[in-house]
Amino acid sequence: MNNTVKFGIVGTGAIARYHAAAIKLHSEAELVAVCGITIEKAEEFAEGDTSIRLYDDYAKMLELAEIDVICVCTPSGMHGDGVVLAAHAGKHVLCEKPLEVTAERMTAMIRACRSRNVKLGCVFQRRLMPAMLHTRQALLDGKIGRPVMGNAYLKYYRSPEYYQSGGWRGTRALDGGGALMNQGVHGVDLLQYMMGDVASVFAYCPTLARDIEVEDTAVITLKFKSGALGVIQGATSVYPGQETRFELHGDRGTIEFGDEGFKQWKFMDSDEPAPVFEDTLGFGSTSSSAQQLPVAGHYYYINDMVEVVRTGREPHVNGEEARKSVDLILAAYESARTGKEIELA
Structure with a gap:
């Protein structure tokens, strides 16, 4: 070999x-x-x-x-x-x-x-979701008109045993955060990827249900650089865990999708049906469990790096792009700590 x-x-x-x-x-x-x-x-x-x-x-x-x-x-x-x-x-x-x-x-x-x-x-496997790919293209094509709202609902359940299973889980030093930094970062990345960069945030990030150093429940209000507004709800404290879901609203249409596919695909003056696909996550499986992501999601990124080595091109998600979701989450933590709206650089 x-x-x-x-x-x-x-x-x-x-x-x-x-x-x-x-x-x-x-x-x-x-x-x-x-x-x-x-x-x-x-x-x-x-x-x-x-x-x-x-x-x-x-x-x-x-x-x-x-x-x-x-x-x-x-x-x-x-x-x-x-x-x-x-x-x-x-x-x-x-x-x-x-x-x-x-x-x-x-x-x-x-x-x-x-x-x-x-x-x-x-590695950001959710960027492979067919619904996200169709949605991003629809946004680029202007199908929803001017984007006015972009929301992400990232509500998972993680038991006390989950946090006890590794000494680093739920710690600031090694986990860096909780519901947002560990579980929610995929959804935060996806919302920014679709809606564009964020200008400022105001957030609440308390610990309501778990004995951990970091947040298990969070709500962030967003102001995108485009002028659109949004909300991110993230949690590991809710039972049962909910389907990961995104809502994107414009002055001429709405798109809503989750792990199970599209909920809404509606545009002004159009009867275009929502795209239909069996593999809703894009990982070679119809499973919607974020804890059971098949290997196909990682295979994509391994293949990406094989091509990077062979061609010298940039990775699908490079360092500059990958840091955007973390910068947003860190700004949310600062907002929760200070009680102020925080602008992102």
């Missing part, structure tokens, strides 16, 4: 297994190295595959010349170190969401990759 793009993975948790499975499915990708907290963790992750080199020292793994791309699958607040070290070793990077949990670290990551001429990509 000398012509394959070779990947290394740092981190051996649940999300790293999606990366590994996607790499193994790709005919032009090869998993050659894994780094865990201990060699035992790396061995367990490799499941007896003797072709994978095992490490408990990330710096040592980065010395492996054949690695083209590092998948950073560590806790969120450790992404920055993993990316910067990979960049200095001359490796391209595919980072799990969120890009990081502070603005300073995101800036350092992007600068390190740009200065070393390596590419930085980030």
